[in-house]
Amino acid sequence: MPTILGQNQYGKAENRVVKITRDGATHHIKDLNVSVALSGAMEEVHYSGSNANVLPTDTTKNTVFAFAKEHGIESAEQFGIHLARHFVTSQEPIHRARIRIEEYAWERIETSGAHSGAAGADEARHSFVRKGQETRLTQITYDGERWEVVSGLKDLTVMNSTDSEFWGYIKDKYTTLKEAYDRILATSVAARWRFGWTDDEQPVPDWEQSYEQVRKHMLQAFAETYSLSLQQTLYQMGARVIDHRDEIDEIRFSLPNSHHFLVDMEPFGLKNDTADGAVYIAADRPYGLIEGTVLRDGCEARIPVDLTNL
């Protein structure tokens, strides 16, 4: 046979599970999008179509919803760990499970003071508005022995309206860009960070606190770096996370340079200087794309280089 089967995986993607927890009249939401990918002894289903080793993707879907009820959702990471362990340990042909989760944040709606007299001040205990901003991410991989947890976020859009320069670069025959000494630096942060935790014997990180802290450090590093290049900002964001969060060994960013071009107003007889508060055109395509990994010294890089689609 001239062809052989390589890496393969299957499962149900994008299970939209919402779990409400009631603490009296006060409710809490967990709102996840869970994708399951399993692999193992799957040669026959590819070669002959025999499904004898195949747990249906429909069953993996049912398991996601049943586990949300049976075990609750403490955090996206903890929920993914439950699921991955279940698939690998309960079915002999399944040797490896990868659970990917997106989480959408909600915040409580503020109620009117006037209303609290009639229906009680607890109205907003079960009314929510979706927070917008970034989507939280995690990916749990388990092969029966070793855990890999890579968490992250996407679509966190940030802007510095000054404290960014770009000059001193290579000029070749195709270079027309003028050097900039005061520009807008804007990006939509996509980041993934890998935890050092790999073994059930190790103490488990506080996943919720870790996420909030990583997000905070990234935002602060973005805001507080006087930037000579987006690469410099990227590195500062990564280093700040590695320096402050012992539980994280590696972080990778994919940062589009969301160009805001100063509009040339000379043809209209107007000045448009940055120092006076300028007008910019926010461009769509093309955009610079800066990607890079920051590692704890001595740690291995394991996050895939391509966060974007091939």
Next chain:
Amino acid sequence: MPTILGQNQYGKAENRVVKITRDGATHHIKDLNVSVALSGAMEEVHYSGSNANVLPTDTTKNTVFAFAKEHGIESAEQFGIHLARHFVTSQEPIHRARIRIEEYAWERIETSGAHSGAAGADEARHSFVRKGQETRLTQITYDGERWEVVSGLKDLTVMNSTDSEFWGYIKDKYTTLKEAYDRILATSVAARWRFGWTDDEQPVPDWEQSYEQVRKHMLQAFAETYSLSLQQTLYQMGARVIDHRDEIDEIRFSLPNSHHFLVDMEPFGLKNDTADGAVYIAADRPYGLIEGTVLRDGCEARIPVDLTNL
């Protein structure tokens, strides 16, 4: 000639204008997406291709950016009024202008206390994170005499995790739905509201305050209505706005019923009761779609019925 020209309009759509205002080291952002549509004596450009009456769409684009510099952007509504007046009064063949604007909100990044010693506590004065949540909208129409201002928002996603029922409806031979006495009510609010202001002689509303107040009243009405149908909630949201905001005569909503179905866990031997905190599947399509207008008594309905694309 058997065919004739009907209503027509043209202009540059989706001009992404960003204006930074500097107040010392403290910066402010206005981030808009501005679309221009002009109409008037445009028969010839359709019949013969003569552009003698056509102000190029490229010029309308330039005007948007130049006006942001010349006049600043006090509010989306005020900016649209400046633009509409300019096009109608400066070019004789242009009889009517419609300016549509989307506005994206930003909030300041919180800085680290530790950092303020070194670089000053003012770092976050020019660092921002996009707020997410809803997109603010406005549409300004001017024909040289009369103004129409319709503002609004889209993509404001809200959820009540209880206090929603649905029963007592018509049952025909195609009805299989079971009545619900405790369900999730979730939607993504799209709304448009029309101001009573139509004339330069009238006092101009405070556009920024009005937006914040309308948004607040809609959210509170959503949270505080014990709902027997999404239509009831829609009406309460609209009535609350009309009751509290004298400057607004009419409001229209397009509210998808974002279904969260209780997962049937009987096959797994599990109970999934709402009272205990239940697990739901968030569905995509199909979805209920509830649309309606609420009017101040005596006012004419002028907001188009179809906020969605035909």
Next chain:
Amino acid sequence: MPTILGQNQYGKAENRVVKITRDGATHHIKDLNVSVALSGAMEEVHYSGSNANVLPTDTTKNTVFAFAKEHGIESAEQFGIHLARHFVTSQEPIHRARIRIEEYAWERIETSGAHSGAAGADEARHSFVRKGQETRLTQITYDGERWEVVSGLKDLTVMNSTDSEFWGYIKDKYTTLKEAYDRILATSVAARWRFGWTDDEQPVPDWEQSYEQVRKHMLQAFAETYSLSLQQTLYQMGARVIDHRDEIDEIRFSLPNSHHFLVDMEPFGLKNDTADGAVYIAADRPYGLIEGTVLRDGCEARIPVDLTNL
């Protein structure tokens, strides 16, 4: 009561119904996305939450699928007519129904000659590839007496690589555009056309043939018009349809001017003339947007002006 209810409608949107018809081993697909909007005596559901007059949106969904089985899908228009008539005539409180349908086209996969020996040359009788290109649209409205059928399409992307000019326009102080004597003209056609058919007594148009012919005439008019402005092309496209298709009284277009800018290569010492075959940058935003209606003389304009979202 200071507020009153205005126009309102409700129903299930985006029912994705696929009907396979088997003619022996040869199968046929109808692949639709059907949205139902009903209106009538719906005051109480808004004011008090009583659902006594409400046929649930879930029931409207069931009806769509049941009708696909009971009546088949001869054409999107015919299917919409069946549905609209049913809702208005079967439930007293429902006075008006609007059915919107998107249709996705499929074509047969070509089979290999080699294979036909083994499994028969009829393999491709039930294997399809989605055609891509435009999405076909229709909207059926019925109030118990009068029909309105507006069909259309969206996302039909076309380009003329020459035979387009743009000059002789108004120049004001914000005009910087240079006149063009040989440019690319590209757009993504969105069109809606209204049929003269309004009454069950009139002969019913051949909906399938009509669609194919309208599409053909629009494409040919686009290709065969030497264009001095996109407005001129729009009018020619509309006039060609009205001239050739007696069943259609009115057509409206929304045509983005998908700018392809000639790249300035002077800084690189290169010429980039259109006559030699040039290189263009395809821009995203902003874009010109040209909208207009072409009418059969003597007919009333009834297609809404705004095909885009407010």
Next chain:
Amino acid sequence: MPTILGQNQYGKAENRVVKITRDGATHHIKDLNVSVALSGAMEEVHYSGSNANVLPTDTTKNTVFAFAKEHGIESAEQFGIHLARHFVTSQEPIHRARIRIEEYAWERIETSGAHSGAAGADEARHSFVRKGQETRLTQITYDGERWEVVSGLKDLTVMNSTDSEFWGYIKDKYTTLKEAYDRILATSVAARWRFGWTDDEQPVPDWEQSYEQVRKHMLQAFAETYSLSLQQTLYQMGARVIDHRDEIDEIRFSLPNSHHFLVDMEPFGLKNDTADGAVYIAADRPYGLIEGTVLRDGCEARIPVDLTNL
């Protein structure tokens, strides 16, 4: 220093280049979306912000457009090879270039016979309609010595309306799925295939012909496989390509199982059997996701496992 820099790359993404080639009145289009990613001696720009080794992303953009003019676009692959070679060989600090290209296909508009008298039968020589269907992809990677060319496609939507079964799978306590003996099998093909060509000394494949043939074999294998699982179909599609195309060593697929569920019509007193031509609901989420690699025996797997975003 506790943190170090890992893999990094940068460049301009999504350069939308359109090249018209004129052969008298007959024009040809190449319509590409080109993304550049460069890496090399980039430590300093991350650590200190020095751009001394940085060729600006703006320059990489200019180079894409200039090369389209200077060298033309024979094929996406050939164009990517030109660009990658240029970046790696012309700038000492750049050690590796990765060029990703999306290509959009166009076909000629059919003209009316009537028109050919006036303007000539050659009208359609420069009028095009975008083909829709799949987007062609390629990725060229070059490190100064070795080439890697991975081509592919995405969004090729296909359906078999019969000849698909699914049964004989594992049943656990969460399994509720019923076995199916006649179901719809539909997917949206995403595929990437790697060429054996790695060295300038080797004969270069005919990139255009290769693409057409790979696409044809994939479609035919999809249509001609009587399927007991989507995995089996995936393997047949891959094996058919490897068997017929010597230039390709490896192919990977990501195939969503686009569920078409048979609608239960028993509550309406209707039968909905597949044999009679049934009605299905096309579901969105969740969906099965089947991914796998097929290799030429003896070849190494080099296409990344994750074609989807992390």
